[in-house]
Amino acid sequence: MTTPFPLLRLPRLALIPVFEHMKPIEIIAFSLLSNKAENLVKMLCKITAGSIDVVVRSRYPRITINLGDGTLVELSLYTERGPDVGNKMIQNKTISCEKGSLTVAKLVERIASVTSCESLEYVELRGPLQLEVCNTLTQLTELGTLAVMDDCSDSFAKKAFEIVSTVATEITLYRIPFETRHEFQNFLKSNLNSLYFYSCFSKFTLDDLLVTNALKLKLRQVKLSARVISQFLTNWFHSKCDSRLEHLTLRISDVFNETRIPEVLNAVPFPRNRERTFRYSKKLDTLSESFRGGYDIKRTDGKKATIVFGAFYGGTLFDFYVWPCYSVFRFV
Structure with a gap:
């Protein structure tokens, strides 16, 4: 019969070389044993994570820890007891425990x-x-990206939006968790930072564009017609769109001939051999964007914007930048 080794009874100085021979994932697993184990790890080990990614699944959440040296530590939590699974154990980068003994939030x-x-x-x-995952989200003062996947329930997504919409840098939607247009547009009016749509949501309309209040809106797999884009630009020019929007990027479903830019905009072309840098007013997924060429427009209230076109198979890439008031902006 094997006698368990009383690791927690060792003097602290004796524990240091033990921890030095343990892998980061083993140290993390050890810290889960008890509050005493956690305190020992914090006191005697120095593990620094640059970021933590969490994939929340109902049965087995997956967590990726990016350590300070660039090493990735990946583990999964199984909350259903299986054969030969103790209260807490780690095997093949998987922390297994009895259901209810360790929650995602606690982990x-x-x-x-x-x-x-x-x-x-x-x-x-x-x-x-x-709900216990939502309780974890309420403790966050900063979140990089919240991604809502195809199989996420409407209630889960909406609850998460309520909690992290003001602290998340980016919200990415692979499905639209709203049943009515009114509910959807109320969400679009929120003071979001970056809002990305990777969902085939064919009902995204001109009105949706006009009410969106995010600083950056990216539509992928959502294609709008050249007519809708022309209407959007005209509405913006006449100050009928006065949101926080700084950057709109999307795909136009048909080829957009640049000569079709509405004449009322008085668009001025910028040389294609000159590069410009657009800087966001807040830190988003990137601090700035660089591009060449484009068309500059200026409306009567002094707001300035640049329209940039690109090509992709079967359509046109469209970027619309609204320059902050402090930016240097010159017509050529």
Whole structure:
């Protein structure tokens, strides 16, 4: 019969070389044993995480820890007891435990604590509403990306939006969790930072564009017609669109001949051999965007914008930049 080794009874100085021979994932697993184990890890080990990514599934959440040296530590949490699974054990980068003995929220909280990571970089939601995950989100003061996947329930997505919409740098939607146009547009009017649509949502309309209040709106797999884009530009020029929007990027479903830019805009072409840099007013997924050419427009209230076209198979790429008031903007 094997006698368990009383690791927690060792003097602290004796524990240091033990931890030095343990892999980061083993140290993290050790910290989950108890509050005493957590405190020992924080006191005697130095594990620094640059970011933590969480994929929330109803049965087995997956967590990726990006350590300070660039090393990735990946693990999954199984909350259903299987054959030969103890209270808590780690095998093949998987932490297994009895259902109810360790929650996703507690796991993320403990990992963040022992790695000195103050925020989550990426949270991916799948499956039905999980209130204990939402409780974890309420503790965040900063979140890189919240991604709502195809199989995420409407209730889960909406609850997460309520919690992190003001602290998330980016919200990415692979499905639209709203049943009515009114509900959807109320969401679009929120003071979001970056809002990305990767959903085939064919009902995205001109009115949706005009009310969107995010700083950056990216539409992928959502194609609008050249007519809708012309209407949007005209509405913006006449100050009928006065949101926080700084950058709109999308694909036009047909080829947009640049000569079809509405004449009322008085668009001035910028040389294609000269590059310009657009800087966002807040730190988003990137601090700035660089591009060449384009068309500059200026409306009567002094707001200035640039229209940039690109090509892709079967259509046109469209970028619309609204320059902050402090930007240097010159017509050529």
